[in-house]
Amino acid sequence: MKELDEQSDPSVVLAIASQKGGVGKTTTALNLGYALARRGWRTLVADADPQGAIGLSLRRKGPPGPGWVDCLQKGLKVKEVALRTRLAEFDILTFGGDSSAQLWKPVEGLFESSALRSFFDEAKQHYDVIVVDTAGGTYGPTLAVLRECDSVLFPLQAEPLALRSVTQILDVIGVLRREGSHISIAGFLLTMLSPDDPTSMSVAQECWKLLPSELILNANVPRDHAFLRASVHGVPVSLLSRRPPRVSAVFDLISHEIERRIGLVRMEEPDEPIPLLD
Numbered sequence: 001m002k003e004l005d006e007q008s009d010p011s012v013v014l015a016i017a018s019q020k021g022g023v024g025k026t027t028t029a030l031n032l033g034y035a036l037a038r039r040g041w042r043t044l045v046a047d048a049d050p051q052g053a054i055g056l057s058l059r060r061k062g063p064p065g066p067g068w069v070d071c072l073q074k075g076l077k078v079k080e081v082a083l084r085t086r087l088a089e090f091d092i093l094t095f096g097g098d099s100s101a102q103l104w105k106p107v108e109g110l111f112e113s114s115a116l117r118s119f120f121d122e123a124k125q126h127y128d129v130i131v132v133d134t135a136g137g138t139y140g141p142t143l144a145v146l147r148e149c150d151s152v153l154f155p156l157q158a159e160p161l162a163l164r165s166v167t168q169i170l171d172v173i174g175v176l177r178r179e180g181s182h183i184s185i186a187g188f189l190l191t192m193l194s195p196d197d198p199t200s201m202s203v204a205q206e207c208w209k210l211l212p213s214e215l216i217l218n219a220n221v222p223r224d225h226a227f228l229r230a231s232v233h234g235v236p237v238s239l240l241s242r243r244p245p246r247v248s249a250v251f252d253l254i255s256h257e258i259e260r261r262i263g264l265v266r267m268e269e270p271d272e273p274i275p276l277l278d
Helices: 025-038 053-058 068-074 100-112 114-123 140-148 160-178 198-210 225-233 246-262
Strands: 012-016 043-047 090-093 129-133 151-157 184-191
Touching (some): 012 140, 025 053, 025 090, 025 129, 025 184, 025 225, 025 246, 043 053, 100 140, 151 160, 160 198, 225 246
Parallel strands (some): 012 129, 012 151, 043 090, 043 129, 151 184
16 A cells, blocks of 8 residues: 655556456446546546557447557657546546557557656646556556556456466566565455355455455445446446446445545645535
8 A cells, every 4th residue: 555645746657457357447447537536636547458448438430549559659648639528537548559459569569668657757747646447467568557657456356266366466566566666556456246146255255364454445346237338338337327326336435445545645725514505
């Protein structure tokens, strides 16, 4: 967990990473980013996955626009490329490029270069928090992002195979730190938890035994069809309908917890109650 220092730069790069795909990284990145923006933080969700999961979910018609790769490759500015949303504090940066199939080799080089560090330095001038959705695994572009980010949140699917990846994840972070990276672990977030499924709950209980309590977020993401429907429509679950599904409150809880874990601290006087009547 990042030490809180109210004199430090408040901007934070938070990677969402996992040893395997299908654990809810993109769902976590999009919904957490939106929840943080609703709490007043200028937030950018950036897609570092060459498969472009976020861009695919947002795309309706027409060719994909420029994105992260174009910032690295062509020197485009983040604010020129990021997609604006209805929420002023919330922008999205897709992976971009002409096609992921053609860009695999160039992307490897770009993400390993100093261009990645320059990208984050520029983004921090415009945003309080940059949430990065990474590809499955801790190698290639994902490893490069982890090396340069401030914190990492690991979604941990509540199923037996997930437990086997925890040691590998901790080993990777240890290696990065020994190499000089300042990365910290924001925590592990249990996802796709089914309270009515004994297997799912047994995995959660094993995680609570295996990991130090301070590394596991108190909130968790339940298995709920609303997340799938939101993904189909390319929106955070809070925007799935005018009356958001009950499960949308989960990411309000997660965002509140993440603020403290990654050191998002406002340099201002404490909040005061807001009068109900004028």
